[in-house]
Amino acid sequence: MKIIAIHGSPRTIRSTTRQLAGFVLEGAAEAGAETEIVDLCDLRITPCTACEGCSFNGICVYEDDLPELAVRMKNADGIVFASPVYIDNVSGQMKIFFDRLADAIHYQLLAGKKGCSVATTHTSGGDEVVAYQNHVLNYLGVISAGGISIATGGNPEAVDAAGPAARALGKKLAAAITDGFSDPVQEEEIRGNREFFKDIVIDNRDFRTEEYERWVQQGWIP
Template sequence: MKIVAINGSPRTTRSITRQLAALVLEGAAEAGAETEMIDLCDLRVTPCTACEGCSINGICVFEDDLPTLVERMKDADGIVFASPVYIDNVSGQMKIFFDRLADAIHYQVLNGKYGCSVATTHTSGGDQVVAYQNHVLNYLGVITAGGVSVATGGIQEAVEAAEPDARVLGTKLAGAITDGFSAPEQDAEITGNREFFKDLVTENRDLRVEDYERWVRLGWIR
């Protein structure tokens, strides 16, 4: 069982967001998971230009670190999204990353995995950013096991007070992977998304034969 956390803070190793995500990973490790922290801002991820090139063959026109990052997510059983709150949303770097996941979303390449999200903020917006990140995970076909946000009030040590909740979240995520996790509302949303994306997959079936056949094998296209 492997769980990766993707930290979207530009402060990377100095960030309190990373500190919170690390506590989640520690809880997961105590439950038997192999864990990895990925600092998004150490990678090169180019903003999407909506050229729709990836729809042709699944390969982006930009040669950067995004394909490797997606493969690392595909190799994991669990995914943690972590971002600071910048003007009531995720960091700009995290949003660029999310926008580049369009093809992974359309083809549901992370289906069957589990995830969760964390956020840190000075005063407000943390819960909303957690909800948004979990929504993106659902778009990817990932069932989420919850989230934790911390309003620090400018006090870095405030994250320490959230340690018990963060560790419990990591344990819950690991348990979801090993034992399964029931989330009917999320299942319904993910199924609805697949139904919507099915037309795109069918339209491109001659260009992306393997991707189309995967959907057929999984029973998503009949």
């Protein structure tokens, strides 16, 4: 069982968000998971320009670090999104990363995986950012096992105090992977997304034959 955390704070190892995500991974490791954390600021990820080039062959026109990261996500069983709150939303680094996942979203390349989300903030917006990140997980076809946000008020010890809850979330994510986890609300949203995305898959079936056949085999295209 492999769980990967994608961390979007530009503060990298000094980040309270990274610390919180680390607690989640510690809990998952205690439950038997192999874990890793990726700092987006250590990677070169070019902003998406909506050229739609990836729709034809799954390959972005930009040669950067996103394709390798996407492979690491595909090889994982669980995905953790972790971002600080910047002006009531995820960090710019996290948003650029999300936008570049368009092909993975349209073709549901991560479908069937489990995930969760964490966020830290000074005062407000943490729950909303967790909800947004979990929404992105659902776009990817990933079922979220939950999330946690911490308002530190400028006190770094607030994250330490959240350690037990974050570790519990990590264990819950690991259990969702090994034992299964369902959520009718999320599953209905994912079905609705696929109903919308299937037109893209059908329109490009001559270019993405394998992906089209995978959708047919999954029963997502009748």
